[in-house]
Amino acid sequence: MRIVTRRLALATAAIALTLAALPAMAQSVLKVRPFGDLRTLDPMTTSDYMVRNHGYMVYDTLFAQDSAGLIKPQMVESYTTSPDGLTWVFVLRDGLKFHDNTAVTSADVVASLKRWGERDGLGQQLMANTASLTATDPKTVTLVLKGKWGLVLDALGKPSSMLPVIMPARIAATPSNQNITDATGSGPFMLVKDEWSPGAKIVYAKAPMYVPRKEAPDGLSGGKVANVDRVEWQIMPDAQTALNALQAGEIDIFEEVPPDMIPLVKGNPKIKIGKLAALQGVFRMNQLQPPFNNQKLRQAMLRLIDQEQTLRAYVDDKALYTVCLSFYMCDSPYYTDAAYPKPDVAAAKKLVAESGYKGEKIVLLDATETALSPHTLVVAQMMRDIGLNVDYQAMDWGTLSSRRTSKNPVEQGGWSVFQSGPAAPDMTEPVGHLGLRSNCDKSWFGWPCDETIEKLRESFTTAPDLDARKAIAKQIQERAVETVPYVSVGQFWLVRGQQANLNGLLTAGVPVYWNVSKGK
Amino acid sequence: MIPYILRRLASTVPVLGFVALFVFFLLRLTPGDPAILIAGDQATNAQIETIRETLGLNKPLVEQLVGWAGQIARGDLGRSVFSDMEVTRLIGLRIEPTAMLALVAIVMALVIALPLGTLAAIKAGSLVDRAVMAFAMLGFSSPVFIVAFFLVYVFALGLGWFPTQGYVPLSQGLWPCLNSLVLPGLALAMLYAALLARITRTALLEVLAEDYVRTAHAKGVQPGKVVIGHALKNAAIPIVTVVGVGIAALLGGVVVTETVFNIPGLGRLTTDAILRRDYPVVQGLILVFSVVYVLVNLLVDLSYALFDPRIRY
Numbered sequence: 001m002r003i004v005t006r007r008l009a010l011a012t013a014a015i016a017l018t019l020a021a022l023p024a025m026a027q028s029v030l031k032v033r034p035f036g037d038l039r040t041l042d043p044m045t046t047s048d049y050m051v052r053n054h055g056y057m058v059y060d061t062l063f064a065q066d067s068a069g070l071i072k073p074q075m076v077e078s079y080t081t082s083p084d085g086l087t088w089v090f091v092l093r094d095g096l097k098f099h100d101n102t103a104v105t106s107a108d109v110v111a112s113l114k115r116w117g118e119r120d121g122l123g124q125q126l127m128a129n130t131a132s133l134t135a136t137d138p139k140t141v142t143l144v145l146k147g148k149w150g151l152v153l154d155a156l157g158k159p160s161s162m163l164p165v166i167m168p169a170r171i172a173a174t175p176s177n178q179n180i181t182d183a184t185g186s187g188p189f190m191l192v193k194d195e196w197s198p199g200a201k202i203v204y205a206k207a208p209m210y211v212p213r214k215e216a217p218d219g220l221s222g223g224k225v226a227n228v229d230r231v232e233w234q235i236m237p238d239a240q241t242a243l244n245a246l247q248a249g250e251i252d253i254f255e256e257v258p259p260d261m262i263p264l265v266k267g268n269p270k271i272k273i274g275k276l277a278a279l280q281g282v283f284r285m286n287q288l289q290p291p292f293n294n295q296k297l298r299q300a301m302l303r304l305i306d307q308e309q310t311l312r313a314y315v316d317d318k319a320l321y322t323v324c325l326s327f328y329m330c331d332s333p334y335y336t337d338a339a340y341p342k343p344d345v346a347a348a349k350k351l352v353a354e355s356g357y358k359g360e361k362i363v364l365l366d367a368t369e370t371a372l373s374p375h376t377l378v379v380a381q382m383m384r385d386i387g388l389n390v391d392y393q394a395m396d397w398g399t400l401s402s403r404r405t406s407k408n409p410v411e412q413g414g415w416s417v418f419q420s421g422p423a424a425p426d427m428t429e430p431v432g433h434l435g436l437r438s439n440c441d442k443s444w445f446g447w448p449c450d451e452t453i454e455k456l457r458e459s460f461t462t463a464p465d466l467d468a469r470k471a472i473a474k475q476i477q478e479r480a481v482e483t484v485p486y487v488s489v490g491q492f493w494l495v496r497g498q499q500a501n502l503n504g505l506l507t508a509g510v511p512v513y514w515n516v517s518k519g520k
Numbered sequence: 521m522i523p524y525i526l527r528r529l530a531s532t533v534p535v536l537g538f539v540a541l542f543v544f545f546l547l548r549l550t551p552g553d554p555a556i557l558i559a560g561d562q563a564t565n566a567q568i569e570t571i572r573e574t575l576g577l578n579k580p581l582v583e584q585l586v587g588w589a590g591q592i593a594r595g596d597l598g599r600s601v602f603s604d605m606e607v608t609r610l611i612g613l614r615i616e617p618t619a620m621l622a623l624v625a626i627v628m629a630l631v632i633a634l635p636l637g638t639l640a641a642i643k644a645g646s647l648v649d650r651a652v653m654a655f656a657m658l659g660f661s662s663p664v665f666i667v668a669f670f671l672v673y674v675f676a677l678g679l680g681w682f683p684t685q686g687y688v689p690l691s692q693g694l695w696p697c698l699n700s701l702v703l704p705g706l707a708l709a710m711l712y713a714a715l716l717a718r719i720t721r722t723a724l725l726e727v728l729a730e731d732y733v734r735t736a737h738a739k740g741v742q743p744g745k746v747v748i749g750h751a752l753k754n755a756a757i758p759i760v761t762v763v764g765v766g767i768a769a770l771l772g773g774v775v776v777t778e779t780v781f782n783i784p785g786l787g788r789l790t791t792d793a794i795l796r797r798d799y800p801v802v803q804g805l806i807l808v809f810s811v812v813y814v815l816v817n818l819l820v821d822l823s824y825a826l827f828d829p830r831i832r833y
Contacts, residue, residue, distance in 0.1 A: 037792065039558060039602040046559055119567070177570045181604060197613050198603040199792045200784030236685065236782045237791070244672055244684040245782070398552040398795050405556060405565065442564060 028228040028518055030502075033242040034511070035256040035494075037235045038202050041191070042179040044116045047161035049423060049510075056512050057204050057231070058099075058185035059165030060224070062090060062109065063157030067219035067508070069333055069428070071157035074213065074221055075104065075166060075186070088143040088152055089136070097209040098168050099190045106135035111172035113156075113164060118176040120162040122432055125461065126155045150469070151431060151461050158432070159220055159509060160425035188212065188224040188514045189231060202233040217515045219508045227504065227517035246271060246497050252518065254497040255511055258371070259315035265497060275320070276496035277509050279421040280329060281310065281375055281489035282435050284446045286416050288407050291362060296355035298484035303341050304348035304382055307490035313374035314492050322491040327436055327477050330491055332428040333466065334473035339481040349386050359389045363410040365418040367397040372419045375489050379419070404445040418445070419489065424509055429469075430460050430476050435486040448485035521825075525818070532814045536807060540592065543806045544585055552797040553577070554601045575601050588803065597807070598800035600793075607804035610789065617687045618785035620697065621777065622770055624705035626763070629712035634759075636713075637720025638747060644725060652717060659714030664773050668707040668780040675703060685782035704781040708773050712766050719762045723755035730754075756827040764820030771809060 036050040043055030064074040073079065077093040096104035110133055117127035127133075129149040136142045143152070156164055166186045174180045183191040189204035196202050206226040215222040234251060236242045239258050245251045247265065255276060257265075265271045283305060285292035292298055311321040324330040325340040341347070362383065366376040380392045391410075395403070400418055408414035426434045437457070440449035456476045463469040498505060501519040506512055555572040556563070572578045576587070591598050597607035640652035676684040682703050688696040727733065728751050736746045775787035786805060793801035825831045 039796070040604075047563060048558075177574055179604065197784060198600065198605060198610065199789055200613075234686075234782070235784075237788070238779050238782070240669065241685050241780055241782050244677060245686070247677060248680075248684045250683060250685065395551075396795060398557055398797055401556050402551055402553040402797075405553075405568070 027230060029230045029232055030228040030253070030513060030516060030518065031232050031234055031251040032253040032511075032513065033236045033245065033251050033255060034233045037199055038196075038233070039198075040179045041181065041183045043161070043163045043165055044119050045162070045176065045179055049161065052161045052163055053511055054191075054202070055163045055165050056220070056510055057187060057189045058183055058191055059163070059167060059187045060096075060185075060210075061157065061164055061166065063153055064221035065157050065159040065219055065425070065509075066221040069219075069331075071153040072218070072221040074157070075109075085148050085150075086131075086145045088145075090141045090143070092139045092141075093211070093213070095211040096186065097211070098186050099184045099207055099209065100168070101209055102168065103138075104166060104186055105138045105169075106141045107138075108169045108172065109141050109166055110135050111169035112166045115172045115174070115176050116162065116164045120158070120164070122151065122155045122158055123162070123164060125149075125431070126152065148462050150463055154429070154431075157221075158425075160423055160432075186210075188226045192230075200235055202235075204231040204233075205229065212514075217504075217506055219506075220510060220512065224512075224514040226514050228513075231513050243497070246499070249499065252499045252502055253505070255494075256371075257495045257497045259317070259320065259495065262315075262317070262495060270500050272498050272500050272502075274496050274498065274505070275507055276494040276511060278329065278331075278424040278491055278493055279371075280324075280424065280427045280435075280491050281314075281372055282420050282422060282427075283379060283487040283489050284418055284420060284435070284444070285484075285486065286407075286414065286446050287448050287485075289409050289414055289416065291355075291357055291360040292416055294355050294357070295483065296351050297357055298487075299482070300348045300351035300355060300386075301383075301487050302481065302484050303344045303351065304386060305379060305487050305489055306343035306382070307488070308343075309382070310375045310378045311490040311492055313378040314371060315495075320493045320495060324488065324491045327427075327433070327480055327486075327488060328429070328473065329424045329427050331424075334429050334470055336470075336474045336477055338474045339478045341481065345386065352386060352388070357388070361389050361391050361410055362416040363391045363393060363414070365400045365403060365415050366392060366394050367400040367418075368394045370397060370421070371492075371494070372421050372489075376419050379489065407447070421492075424491075430457050430473050435488075436476060436480055438480075438483065438485055443485075446486065448483065450479065450483045450485070452479050453483065453485070521822070525822070528818050528821075532811070535814060536810055539810045540589070540803065540807060541585075543803050544588065545581075547797070547799050547802055548581060550797070554797040554799065557796050558602060588800075592807070597804035600801050601798050602796055607800050610801060611786065611804060611808055614784060614786045614789045616689060617783045618774055618778070618787060620687075620690065621701055621704055621708065621774060621783060621785060622767075624698065624701045625708035625712060625770060625773075628705050628709035629716055629766075630763075632709065632713040633716030634720055634752075637717040638724060638752065640717065640721040641724035641728060642747060644721075649721075652721070656714040656717045659710040660718075662710065664707055664711060664776045665780050667710050668704070668777060671703045671707055672780075685780075687781075687783040687785070704777045704783060707780070708770065708777045711773060712770060715766060715769075716759065716762060720755070720759055723758045724751055727751045727755045753827060757824055760820055760823050760827070764816050767813065767816045771812075 038050050038054050039048060040046060040051055043051050060075050062074060062076050063071050066072050075092055075096055076090045079088060079090045081088050098104060113133060117123035129145050129147060131144040131146045133143050158164055168184055171180050171182050171184060183193060188207055188210045190207045192203040192205050206229050212223040212225045217223055239261060242254045243261050246254045262273055285298055287293050307323045315321060322330050325337045326335050328335045364380055366373055380390050383390045403415055404418050406414045410416060422434045426432060430436055434444050437443040438448040438450035438453040440447055453476055456472055460469055460472045463472055503517045503519055504515040506515055555568050555575060555577055558571050559568045599606055600610055636652045640649040643649050672684050675681050683700055686700055688700040690697045733746060733751055736750055775791055778785045778787040790805050
């Protein structure tokens with residue numbers, strides 16, 4: 001009898017333990033090694049791509065870009081435009097809720113857009129052209145423009161930093177020069193703030209109150225269905241460690257596998273390698289200081305840089321790079337190869353001679369931990385080969401990003417050239433284009449200054465249709481080939497490693513984790 | 521002894537003050553600006569300036585230093601300029617993994633080094649001695665990251681006995697925690713074990729030549745008892761000194777080991793904070809490391825009395 005009782009007790013304990021363990025077993029967790037670390041929680045105040053990616057996890061937007069680059073309604077059910085194009089009325093979808101279970105109202109939308117409009121470049125343009133932005137009723141937002149401005153949807157569906165996300169009005173009341181600390185969002189996942197350990201782990205849980213659209217996901221638009229209970233971003237600074245973890249099945253996704261590690265997992269049936277996001281390599285010259293204040297010398301660089309050679313320094317796989325003789329991404333609707341010269345070393349040498357270059361030192365900054373470092377080494381040699389006096393300076397990204405703000409001569413801590421790799425959405429159309437902006441002090445580091453390009457960019461915003469915009473984009477390129485605000489070193493893909501049992505992973509230009517499920 | 525401890529603790533205050541001052545100015549002299557890194561790649565100068573102003577980075581250096589000193593006096597190490605978390609909380613989150621890793625590494629090093637060093641001393645000049653010294657040489661000259669990747673390749677990816685990376689907190693069980701620390705602990709312990717094995721051998725060789733050891737042998741005391749009970753205890757002072765000094769080397773090794781094995785400890789926090797120019801975090805960490813170092817040295821000094829009753833404080 002005692003034995004029976006003991007067995008019964010053991011069996012009961014076993015069942016109880018199994019039941020207690022069930023919820024944990026049932027939880028599906030997607031473990032991701034992101035390419036960086038989350039530094040702040042505010043996708044409206046920084047152009048940091050990790051913060052942007054966090055924004056897509058936690059927030060939704062009024063509009064979003066699909067895989068064809070078209071802007072589609074997201075939180076908006078419907079919208080209308082007045083015949084003169086000045087009044088826009090947006091109606092929100094039914095059932096939208098924030099993570100604190102309060103309803104998303106038009107007042108939240110107005111507060112969010114106004115805050116975003118204080119920080120983002122395109123947002124600032126929208127607000128400058130806005131006569132009024134009001135909450136007409138709890139579900140309706142009315143935007144009245146001062147004059148015709150053709151980028152309303154492009155602005156509200158802006159795919160990259162800084163994102164026009166919708167947050168509760170009480171949080172959007174935070175001054176735009178301060179970061180928000182409350183991540184209550186409107187998107188498919190909620191931040192589990194208690195488990196956030198900066199530099200180690202960021203945890204998101206499925207937001208049960210989120211109502212996805214009915215359409216299938218397409219790019220950044222469509223139904224954002226969270227198919228896993230948790231997404232854990234595990235910060236791993238060392239790429240080899242991340243690759244080991246992927247091979248051992250300890251993580252599901254490895255963002256930005258360095259190209260030289262791809263052969264190590266090719267042929268492994270449990271691992272798939274796929275494209276994550278396209279970037280454009282940018283060779284940026286300081287136009288305030290000699291020698292690149294000389295337009296002829298910049299034109300020489302445009303003819304010198306051979307994209308095929310520099311891209312192969314990054315990855316020796318034609319599927320992962322594109323020679324793209326354009327300032328716009330090759331898959332952009334505004335892509336054109338008009339006037340963009342093919343590489344021609346003889347022409348480059350001739351232009352150097354015509355420029356009157358007298359051997360001034362060219363300080364080339366290289367952040368050696370970035371993907372573009374091999375490019376930089378190749379370009380440095382190309383420059384030396386045509387007789388340029390290159391002072392190659394290796395450093396970390398923190399030092400480079402500080403150094404490039406200097407407008408001093410190179411002898412006083414200044415610089416001549418650095419390379420960067422902005423993401424495709426930031427290099428697609430003339431207004432948001434990081435490299436083409438030529439508004440002097442207000443433009444990106446290097447500070448190109450050209451009134452013609454600026455007037456064309458302005459006219460782009462009021463162009464009546466896509467064809468007209470394309471024509472303006474072409475004119476901008478033709479002018480930029482003369483002024484050379486920067487040189488493209490080509491287009492390349494960042495690569496993602498993933499477990500073969502993952503389904504539904506989207507290639508949206510931004511790493512997003514809705515629609516993903518784990519098979520066996 | 522208590523007045524001695526108090527005197528030693530009091531003497532750490534000026535040391536910490538000097539370290540704080542040194543770190544404060546060293547960081548400000550290092551190229552890089554946290555405001556620029558926070559603002560992101562596309563920020564305008566105006567946006568960067570706004571962040572700099574919000575963080576108080578555009579105040580005169582002396583004003584920043586006085587503000588920080590006032591915070592420290594109140595026991596407040598400030599807040600991270602990136603995550604806005606209190607530095608004490610950030611450090612608190614990271615102490616356990618580092619402390620556990622250091623503990624496991626020290627235990628492994630002692631377990632490996634003491635028997636090997638003792639064996640080498642007893643068999644001085646023999647093949648065993650040479651093999652132990654060759655092992656010590658190899659351990660001493662192999663970079664931590666090479667040993668780490670070798671261990672991962674063989675024992676994690678090859679045999680699948682241990683995870684390749686990560687740390688399981690103690691709260692999830694002692695065994696899972698230790699299991700996650702076997703490879704990183706071993707990688708970190710190798711250098712330390714090599715150093716200790718050499719010191720143990722040298723210290724023991726000196727003691728084994730002493731008259732009282734010969735007397736003990738002459739009296740017929742068992743050889744094992746002579747070595748462990750008499751000689752090793754008297755050779756302990758240089759060994760313990762090296763254990764203490766080695767803590768500093770261990771802190772350096774922890775940075776690499778935590779990176780390779782993805783352990784979210786103080787070493788990783790230090791690297792990240794330096795790369796981001798997160799001044800309050802770096803300053804707080806260096807102060808914590810200094811306190812640890814001073815305390816370890818104090819403990820080492822106090823432990824001398826345990827091994828040598830002639831030493832009094």
